Amino acid sequence: MPQLLPGRLKRRSDFLRLAASGRKIVRTGFVLQALKDVSASDSTSVAPVRLGFTATKKLGNAVIRNRAKRRLREAARLVLAERNAQGMELVLIGRRETGSMDFAKLRQNLAQALDEALHEVST
RNA sequence: CCAGACGGUUGGACGGCCGCUGGCAGGUGCAAAAUCCUGCUGGAGGAAAGUCCGGGCUCCACGGAAAAACGGUGCCGGAUAACGUCCGGCGGGGGUGACCCCAGGGAUAGUGCCACAGAAAACAAACCGCCUUGGUCCGCCAAGGUAAGGGUGAAACGGUGCGGUAAGAGCGCACCGCCUCUUUGGUAACAGAGAGGGCAGGGUAAACCCCACCGGGAGCAAGACCGAAUAGGGGCGGCCGGCGUUGUGUGCUGGAGCCUGAUCGUCCGACAUUUAGCGCCGCUUGCGCGACAAUGGAGGGCGUGAAUCAGUCUCCCAAGUAUACGAACGCGGAGGUUUUCCGGCUCGCCGCCCGGGUUGGUUGCUUGAGGCGGGUGGUAACAUCCGUCCCAGAGGAAUGGCCGUCCAGCGCCCGCUCGCUUCAGUGAGGGGGGUGUGGACAGAACCCGGCUUACAGACCGUCUGGAUUU
Numbered sequence: 001m002p003q004l005l006p007g008r009l010k011r012r013s014d015f016l017r018l019a020a021s022g023r024k025i026v027r028t029g030f031v032l033q034a035l036k037d038v039s040a041s042d043s044t045s046v047a048p049v050r051l052g053f054t055a056t057k058k059l060g061n062a063v064i065r066n067r068a069k070r071r072l073r074e075a076a077r078l079v080l081a082e083r084n085a086q087g088m089e090l091v092l093i094g095r096r097e098t099g100s101m102d103f104a105k106l107r108q109n110l111a112q113a114l115d116e117a118l119h120e121v122s123t
Numbered sequence: 124c125c126a127g128a129c130g131g132u133u134g135g136a137c138g139g140c141c142g143c144u145g146g147c148a149g150g151u152g153c154a155a156a157a158u159c160c161u162g163c164u165g166g167a168g169g170a171a172a173g174u175c176c177g178g179g180c181u182c183c184a185c186g187g188a189a190a191a192a193c194g195g196u197g198c199c200g201g202a203u204a205a206c207g208u209c210c211g212g213c214g215g216g217g218g219u220g221a222c223c224c225c226a227g228g229g230a231u232a233g234u235g236c237c238a239c240a241g242a243a244a245a246c247a248a249a250c251c252g253c254c255u256u257g258g259u260c261c262g263c264c265a266a267g268g269u270a271a272g273g274g275u276g277a278a279a280c281g282g283u284g285c286g287g288u289a290a291g292a293g294c295g296c297a298c299c300g301c302c303u304c305u306u307u308g309g310u311a312a313c314a315g316a317g318a319g320g321g322c323a324g325g326g327u328a329a330a331c332c333c334c335a336c337c338g339g340g341a342g343c344a345a346g347a348c349c350g351a352a353u354a355g356g357g358g359c360g361g362c363c364g365g366c367g368u369u370g371u372g373u374g375c376u377g378g379a380g381c382c383u384g385a386u387c388g389u390c391c392g393a394c395a396u397u398u399a400g401c402g403c404c405g406c407u408u409g410c411g412c413g414a415c416a417a418u419g420g421a422g423g424g425c426g427u428g429a430a431u432c433a434g435u436c437u438c439c440c441a442a443g444u445a446u447a448c449g450a451a452c453g454c455g456g457a458g459g460u461u462u463u464c465c466g467g468c469u470c471g472c473c474g475c476c477c478g479g480g481u482u483g484g485u486u487g488c489u490u491g492a493g494g495c496g497g498g499u500g501g502u503a504a505c506a507u508c509c510g511u512c513c514c515a516g517a518g519g520a521a522u523g524g525c526c527g528u529c530c531a532g533c534g535c536c537c538g539c540u541c542g543c544u545u546c547a548g549u550g551a552g553g554g555g556g557g558u559g560u561g562g563a564c565a566g567a568a569c570c571c572g573g574c575u576u577a578c579a580g581a582c583c584g585u586c587u588g589g590a591u592u593u
Binding site for chain 1: 141142143172518519520523524525564565566
């Protein structure tokens with residue numbers, strides 16, 4: 001089946017909703033918040049997975065924050081390509097080690113966390 | 124070669140796989156837009172940072188200008204769109220020097236302040252002193268003169284020397300400094316020279332202040348356009364609708380008025396009847412005419428004061444009545460709040476149209492005081508001319524993620540050369556081999572000119588001081 005292109009979460013209200021009621025999974029390199037997209041659950045069309053990224057000022061200056069977001073975005077792109085996460089809303093929050101840790105490890109952690117989140121939501 | 128001063132350039136290179144975003148071309152679509160696919164091509168900085176100055180641009184305010192207030196700037200000249208920036212000078216200070224630093228207008232407009240110490244901190248005074256005179260119990264005391272010396276301080280009323288004097292003092296003189304005037308050079312800041320003045324005018328304006336000059340405010344989240352759903356606003360049409368009160372419209376009754384008619388009043392009045400009288404006869408109770416008057420009277424004229432009736436029309440809506448109306452209120456009803464009660468809330472429904480406006484979208488948005496190369500003018504900042512180039516435009520915010528090879532740089536090991544020295548070590552050097560490590564500060568957000576701050580290093584040029592060789 002054709003994988004729909006992932007959409008983006010952009011509004012502050014979306015992030016707050018995920019933070020309040022999403023499933024929260026902490027791993028080295030990131031914090032994952034996942035939630036089933038309620039707005040699209042009853043419709044017949046398949047909803048694309050929606051992604052959001054957060055890097056707070058705690059991480060450092062703009063260069064460090066942007067690098068953390070870019071690495072998370074790339075890891076998510078690779079991990080989501082081999083999974084079906086349709087109808088999910090995901091938020092990835094950068095941590096202090098996101099920009100410097102080994103990328104393969106980051107990708108592996110994300111895959112595990114995502115599988116766990118998918119399992120939890122589906123049951 | 125060492126040490127240093129100043130200015131400039133640069134801010135790792137190459138490749139592979141996978142992505143993001145702008146543009147162009149082609150394909151997909153009847154076509155436009157959008158989407159998707161393919162190819163080509165562009166895609167962070169010297170500070171993109173801090174947001175400290177100055178401008179462009181946009182909106183708002185404002186009649187022009189000035190003043191006041193507030194804020195800023197502050198030697199002179201130039202550059203510039205402008206600046207608190209830059210360039211060239213001047214003055215002061217530092218350095219052997221190349222060079223560097225300066226918040227550098229006014230203290231003779233006025234007000235204030237100057238801690239501690241010191242006798243005294245700005246207006247003249249005198250703690251220790253020095254000198255003269257007088258006194259003396261020989262310790263010194265009193266009066267006067269003086270400001271050279273001592274002491275305090277960041278700073279003490281020009282400095283040094285000679286003369287002078289009781290001791291002293293710009294008291295006099297010379298030089299230096301200062302002030303005023305004149306003059307020379309310079310656009311000017313200022314510098315030089317001369318004359319005069321015995322010297323006034325302590326510091327602080329990064330205290331108030333004075334003077335000169337500059338400044339309207341807010342910012343691309345400016346501003347402009349398009350505009351979904353929902354709610355709300357306005358208009359039109361259709362449909363349904365309980366009761367009461369009020370309101371509004373309409374009809375009738377009603378009220379008022381004009382006009383007309385009738386009634387009425389008055390006048391005229393044909394005509395009719397009656398009558399005096401007259402005429403005629405056929406002379407019986409016959410026929411004809413018939414004044415005045417009376418009565419009746421068709422009809423006509425006039426009449427407004429009032430009244431009555433009818434009608435048309437107009438006006439009014441106090442009252443009555445009927446009817447219409449989603450206009451108001453109340454009741455009822457319905458909806459919904461899980462159920463019941465109470466309370467509160469909402470209430471025509473449907474359709475169409477209009478306007479405002481939020482999320483959102485488009486625009487502003489990158490061709491500009493533009494970059495590069497060269498010529499000309501200028502000591503320079505810079506100006507100008509010619510040629511050439513188009514060089515990021517995101518929007519929870521693209522310009523990347525991962526990997527490999529290499530180049531600087533740094534560390535370690537092996538070997539080499541030279542020096543020292545107890546045959547074992549130690550120091551220095553260049554560069555050969557191996558190996559590990561490894562690239563700073565930092566991310567455009569409308570755009571420019573600056574300033575400030577951060578920064579691993581690498582390279583180039585000019586100059587200064589020192590050493591060595593010839």
